[in-house]
Amino acid sequence: MATMKTVRMKVNGVTHESEVEPRTTLVDFLRGPLALTGTHVGCEHGVCGACTILVDGRTARSCLMLAVQADGAEITTVEGLATPEGLHPIQQAFIEEHGLQCGFCTPGFLMSLVELLSENPDPSDAEIKDVLGGQICRCTGYQSILKSVHSAIAKLRTAGVAAQPPLA
Ligand code: FES
Numbered sequence: 001m002a003t004m005k006t007v008r009m010k011v012n013g014v015t016h017e018s019e020v021e022p023r024t025t026l027v028d029f030l031r032g033p034l035a036l037t038g039t040h041v042g043c044e045h046g047v048c049g050a051c052t053i054l055v056d057g058r059t060a061r062s063c064l065m066l067a068v069q070a071d072g073a074e075i076t077t078v079e080g081l082a083t084p085e086g087l088h089p090i091q092q093a094f095i096e097e098h099g100l101q102c103g104f105c106t107p108g109f110l111m112s113l114v115e116l117l118s119e120n121p122d123p124s125d126a127e128i129k130d131v132l133g134g135q136i137c138r139c140t141g142y143q144s145i146l147k148s149v150h151s152a153i154a155k156l157r158t159a160g161v162a163a164q165p166p167l168a
């Protein structure tokens with residue numbers, strides 16, 4: 001039996017402290033003990049982007065991180081985007097503009113776009129495509145995803161809100 005390590009991290013605003021095996025990946029920790037299954041596992045080697053989350057406000061492939069590496073970090077997963085008032089504007093835009101079909105890739109796209117639109121609320125198409133290129137979708141086609149991003153930009157501008165709320 002491997003020596004267990006204690007990890008403590010804030011996930012979607014809630015602090016969790018758990019014992020984990022040092023080899024446990026962050027995505028397995030989120031999906032297993034924390035039951036946050038919105039973060040998906042595709043390739044498990046950093047290529048597809050399905051497991052993308054925010055770690056201290058920056059995107060990370062959670063299949064490439066160990067849970068112990070996130071000790072002390074502040075994590076946001078797709079479950080942290082919606083509020084009691086409703087879906088995040090980027091989520092709403094994906095629904096309205098058909099930015100998803102099966103939805104397997106969608107959490108990764110959403111988290112990458114939260115980072116992009118937080119840093120640059122008015123990106124060019126080239127800048128958007130650069131981010132979309134880091135995420136693999138096997139069924140939607142990227143045109144509707146691009147339309148969704150444009151819609152999300154407009155929604156955020158109209159609402160006058162940042163894509164990513166400041167970390168607590
Ligand atoms: S599952 Fe992590 S990048 Fe594909």
Ligand code: FES
Nearest residue numbers: 101103105137138
């Ligand atoms: S919506 Fe199915 S993989 Fe992207």
